[in-house]
Amino acid sequence: MQTKIEKINPLSAFAVNNIHESDTLPIDFLSFREKLSLATISHPRKRMEWKGARLAIKAALESIQLPYPGFYKDSHGKSHAMDGFGFVSLTHHGDLAAAIYHKEMPVGIDLERVREKTVPLGPKYLDRKEMDFLGNDPFLYSLAWSVKETIFKCQGRKGISLRQNILLQPFTATDTVIKGRIYGTDFADHHYAVQVISENDVILTYTVW
Numbered sequence: 001m002q003t004k005i006e007k008i009n010p011l012s013a014f015a016v017n018n019i020h021e022s023d024t025l026p027i028d029f030l031s032f033r034e035k036l037s038l039a040t041i042s043h044p045r046k047r048m049e050w051k052g053a054r055l056a057i058k059a060a061l062e063s064i065q066l067p068y069p070g071f072y073k074d075s076h077g078k079s080h081a082m083d084g085f086g087f088v089s090l091t092h093h094g095d096l097a098a099a100i101y102h103k104e105m106p107v108g109i110d111l112e113r114v115r116e117k118t119v120p121l122g123p124k125y126l127d128r129k130e131m132d133f134l135g136n137d138p139f140l141y142s143l144a145w146s147v148k149e150t151i152f153k154c155q156g157r158k159g160i161s162l163r164q165n166i167l168l169q170p171f172t173a174t175d176t177v178i179k180g181r182i183y184g185t186d187f188a189d190h191h192y193a194v195q196v197i198s199e200n201d202v203i204l205t206y207t208v209w
């Protein structure tokens with residue numbers, strides 16, 4: 001997938017970085033707390049992913065003329081802006097990192113590679129109704145995985161099961177927006193629309209409002 005910075009609308013933007021390219025960029029924009037967090041990551045690749053995702057947020061924020069406020073993680077692992085404004089979500093996969101920001105609404109983002117094993121693993125993260133329309137196509141299964149992870153990250157709380165609490169409406173390989181909802185929890189009846197961008201064997205999905 002190409003690196004990109006895209007303003008979705010005046011309130012929201014996302015960016016995709018190559019973690020090798022972003023690794024050479026300065027990190028002076030990070031908050032003191034974030035610099036401490038980065039210093040505790042010893043694995044070089046994990047450091048590159050972490051840094052790439054923060055540079056992606058910075059680029060997304062710049063595209064809607066916002067400064068980088070610094071982010072902290074809650075007890076579920078979800079990031080929040082230190083100035084209390086807006087919503088963010090991060091992802092990394094392979095050589096890519098991506099982030100989305102929205103000024104007013106919660107957001108989720110996920111990067112995945114199309115993988116054959118998503119088909120045999122289907123019963124772990126899909127409902128029977130979903131497997132009925134997905135057939136046996138690894139692209140569709142990987143896409144369903146990515147959309148569910150995106151919805152999971154948008155709601156942000158551990159304990160939500162991809163299989164039992166997130167249900168996708170039927171979709172095909174040509175759909176660019178996939179709908180889903182959370183059900184069967186106290187967070188039920190939240191509905192989500194998830195944008196799909198696929199390039200070669202890489203899938204990027206993010207929530208749209």
Ligand SMILES: CC(C)(COP(=O)(O)OP(=O)(O)OC[C@H]1O[C@@H](n2cnc3c(N)ncnc32)[C@H](O)[C@@H]1OP(=O)(O)O)[C@@H](O)C(=O)NCCC(=O)NCCS
Pocket residue numbers: 049050053076077078079089090091092093109110111124125149152153154155156157158160161162163
């Ligand atoms: C948390 C989770 C969504 C991360 O997804 P992943 O594909 O492993 O990793 P990604 O690179 O796409 O995303 C990582 C980012 O998710 C974010 N994240 C972690 N927990 C989160 C949460 N509860 N809510 C929102 N975002 C979260 C973090 O920002 C992290 O990036 P960072 O470490 O640089 O800060 C995933 O591990 C998970 O728990 N999925 C759902 C649970 C599940 O049912 N899994 C198994 C099904 S068979």
